[in-house]
Amino acid sequence: MPELPEVETTVRGLRPVLEGRRIASIEARRPDLRRALPVDLRQRMTGARVTGIRRRAKYGLIDTDRGDTMIFHLGMSGHWRIDPAELGAHDHLVIDTDEGRRVALNDARRFGSVDAVRTEAIEDWPAIKALGPEPLSPDFNVDTLCAKLAGRKAPIKAMLMDQRVVAGLGNIYVCEALNLARIAPARIAGRISRERLSRLVDAVRKVLTAAIDAGGSTLRDFKAPDGTLGDFPAQYRVYGREGDACPCGGTVKRRAESGRSTFYCPRCQR
Numbered sequence: 521m522p523e524l525p526e527v528e529t530t531v532r533g534l535r536p537v538l539e540g541r542r543i544a545s546i547e548a549r550r551p552d553l554r555r556a557l558p559v560d561l562r563q564r565m566t567g568a569r570v571t572g573i574r575r576r577a578k579y580g581l582i583d584t585d586r587g588d589t590m591i592f593h594l595g596m597s598g599h600w601r602i603d604p605a606e607l608g609a610h611d612h613l614v615i616d617t618d619e620g621r622r623v624a625l626n627d628a629r630r631f632g633s634v635d636a637v638r639t640e641a642i643e644d645w646p647a648i649k650a651l652g653p654e655p656l657s658p659d660f661n662v663d664t665l666c667a668k669l670a671g672r673k674a675p676i677k678a679m680l681m682d683q684r685v686v687a688g689l690g691n692i693y694v695c696e697a698l699n700l701a702r703i704a705p706a707r708i709a710g711r712i713s714r715e716r717l718s719r720l721v722d723a724v725r726k727v728l729t730a731a732i733d734a735g736g737s738t739l740r741d742f743k744a745p746d747g748t749l750g751d752f753p754a755q756y757r758v759y760g761r762e763g764d765a766c767p768c769g770g771t772v773k774r775r776a777e778s779g780r781s782t783f784y785c786p787r788c789q790r
């Protein structure tokens with residue numbers, strides 16, 4: 521599933537094609553993905569100039585000079601294709617620019633979404649309003665994390681996956697960050713020392729930054745908009761590596777819970 525680094529990679533890939541360009545046409549080739557596409561999407565976006573493309577958690581935001589922002593979520597399998605030679609059955613939304621370039625949102629499983637919101641109201645949009653701080657921003661730090669976790673009896677892994685605690689993290693990068701910070705995933709969140717949480721903040725940043733630098737992960741065939749596959753999985757310390765050696769020399773274990781797998785090293789993660 522695309523996580524924060526994959527969405528960041530996507531946003532960076534779309535920028536050179538869309539930023540500063542006018543949307544000559546936008547075509548929804550089906551009425552819905554996970555939910556209905558906005559009925560006025562074409563009317564709001566056709567002729568608008570793209571003023572910027574950014575990311576908030578796992579959402580991509582395409583801002584226009586009309587004060588409208590198109591918000592996309594990649595769901596499980598979504599990715600944008602740039603200048604596709606031809607359109608396929610899963611290219612559900614197609615944007616052509618005034619420069620004659622084309623991007624297509626391809627989403628075979630259709631768990632993704634597309635919405636249009638007034639740019640000034642983005643932070644009040646329900647799915648974004650509920651989000652915690654961006655993990656790569658200064659708002660995510662040991663003070664804010666301590667405050668969110670104080671008194672919480674849930675395992676630290678569950679708390680990091682909670683988008684209200686920190687935005688955009690999923691299973692892969694949480695497993696990786698906990699290993700790097702040497703914290704056991706089942707550790708009760710509210711009882712972890714400030715010093716160790718400080719290490720965790722650093723670990724989250726390091727893991728995400730390395731993943732973005734590597735162009736994201738290939739899990740579920742994630743592709744960057746230029747069609748290349750990210751090579752971050754080559755750097756996984758524990759994720760998907762049950763039985764392999766942890767960098768500390770211990771053996772990586774896997775625990776299955778509610779349909780997800782937790783990968784960790786019982787030797788160095790306490």
Ligand SMILES: [Zn+2]
Binds near residue numbers: 785788
């Ligand atoms: Zn280890």
